[in-house]
Amino acid sequence: MSLGTLIGEFPSDVADEICAAFANLPQKVIWRYKGHRPATLGNNTLHKSIKHLVRHRGTNAIYEAIYHGVPMVGIPIVFDQADNLSRLRAKGVAEVMNVSELNTKNSLNVMQEVLKEPSYRMNMQRLSRLHRDQPMKPLDTALFWMEFVMRHKGAAHLRTESYRMPWYSYHSVDVMLFLLTIAVVALLLVAALLWSCFRLCCKRKVKLD
CATH class of the missing domain: 3.40.50.2000 (Glycogen Phosphorylase B;)
Known part of the structure; x- marks a missing residue:
């Protein structure tokens, strides 16, 4: 257990x-x-x-x-x-x-x-x-791929594109900054709209007085 x-x-x-x-x-x-x-x-x-x-x-x-x-x-x-x-x-x-x-x-x-x-x-x-029920035993498969990589000098053709990406792209820093920028701009727009509504209400109140 x-x-x-x-x-x-x-x-x-x-x-x-x-x-x-x-x-x-x-x-x-x-x-x-x-x-x-x-x-x-x-x-x-x-x-x-x-x-x-x-x-x-x-x-x-x-x-x-x-x-x-x-x-x-x-x-x-x-x-x-x-x-x-x-x-x-x-x-x-x-x-x-x-x-x-x-x-x-x-x-x-x-x-x-x-x-x-x-x-x-x-x-x-x-x-x-x-x-x-497999064509090869797991140990044989592992040995084949290790020898394959050795025969082909590291098998660069099998490497993913992530090896060539800059660190900020690999860790999605650029994507996070883009989303953060959109969020900040949206918050600023909402804040500006609320401030405009507040000022408009204050002006109407002053006129009524």
């Missing part, structure tokens, strides 16, 4: 509930957790055979699970995680737990569902086969 680099711990009551659920599983559990050791933490130890992952479902975590063909239990917290999990659940490779509903019973039920129902692993292994 891992919730990524941004979220390293839960409130103590939630962590206790999750640990109690893990303690009821016969499998070993690997949990990346930075908080204090929960009181309900079981004796589960590290194990090389991972049955499923409990993750926050960021993009990197999804590719990791698909590559290894491991089904998931997801806990969406921020950003694109809820959308990612809804797509995975639709493909039958994941289940979702709401942060607000995390307790021992719910967590245990969902994890046991993913562990015991073979369709989750079968569906994920099918995705894994699709993901791995």
Whole structure:
């Protein structure tokens, strides 16, 4: 179980509930957790055979699970995680737990569902086969492009035009200055219009007096 680099711990009551659920599983559990050791933490130890992952479902975590063909239990917290999990659940490779509903019973039920129902692993292994079916292995691809760049003296023809752009264009400083100028001119025009209206009102008031 891992919730990524941004979220390293839960409130103590939630962590206790999750640990109690893990303690009821016969499998070993690997949990990346930075908080204090929960009181309900079981004796589960590290194990090389991972049955499923409990993750926050960021993009990197999804590719990791698909590559290894491991089904998931997801806990969406921020950003694109809820959308990612809804797509995975639709493909039958994941289940979702709401942060607000995390307790021992719910967590245990969902994890046991993913562990015991073979369709989750079968569906994920099918995705894994699709993901791995490539004309070249990633390492071979990386080696080819490194050698390609070396053969062609840096492969200047593949470089983007950004290398030739001046720093102010690369960082869009000219665009920001242009937009800022328009905004300042617009504010000055509005201020001048309001001032003219104010003076006109003052003159009418003086005439009426």
